[in-house]
Amino acid sequence: MDFEEKTITEKTSYVKGLAEGLGLGDSAQDKLIKALIDLVDDMAVEIADLQEELDGLYEELDELEEQVDAVDEDLDELEEYVYDIDDDFDDFDEEDEEDYEDCFDITCPSCGEEFSVDEQTLIDGSVNCPKCNELLTFDFDEDDDEEDED
Numbered sequence: 001m002d003f004e005e006k007t008i009t010e011k012t013s014y015v016k017g018l019a020e021g022l023g024l025g026d027s028a029q030d031k032l033i034k035a036l037i038d039l040v041d042d043m044a045v046e047i048a049d050l051q052e053e054l055d056g057l058y059e060e061l062d063e064l065e066e067q068v069d070a071v072d073e074d075l076d077e078l079e080e081y082v083y084d085i086d087d088d089f090d091d092f093d094e095e096d097e098e099d100y101e102d103c104f105d106i107t108c109p110s111c112g113e114e115f116s117v118d119e120q121t122l123i124d125g126s127v128n129c130p131k132c133n134e135l136l137t138f139d140f141d142e143d144d145d146e147e148d149e150d
């Protein structure tokens with residue numbers, strides 16, 4: 001492998017090997033070389049640690065990105081699902097308005113009989129009690145007033 005392509009750790013090992021080959025002694029120059037190699041060695045270890053930490057962070061980032069993508073997809077599905085439900089509700093409401101007749105519980109004031117009348121009966125304004133045949137009338141003045149204000 002070409003020296004330039006080696007990692008910092010590999011280069012440091014290579015330089016250390018060269019220095020050992022020199023048979024460095026106790027001269028000021030040799031001490032300087034030893035100190036520099038020691039420093040480079042420390043820096044190489046430090047940089048390798050940082051690189052490892054950085055790689056770990058990149059891996060975590062990749063995982064987070066995948067998770068975000070997955071959540072994004074889930075949200076899309078949920079959105080579709082919710083819109084589908086919304087459509088269903090719209091359909092239901094339409095059918096509901098067409099088919100459903102509002103019923104109102106009435107208690108006859110004369111005999112106490114409880115029975116149900118439909119909305120049209122209320123609009124008509126009166127109904128006969130099914131038990132005692134008393135004519136019951138309904139007052140819609142309040143609702144009429146509200147409609148007039150509109």
Ligand SMILES: [Zn+2]
Binds near residue numbers: 108111113129134
């Ligand atoms: Zn009655």
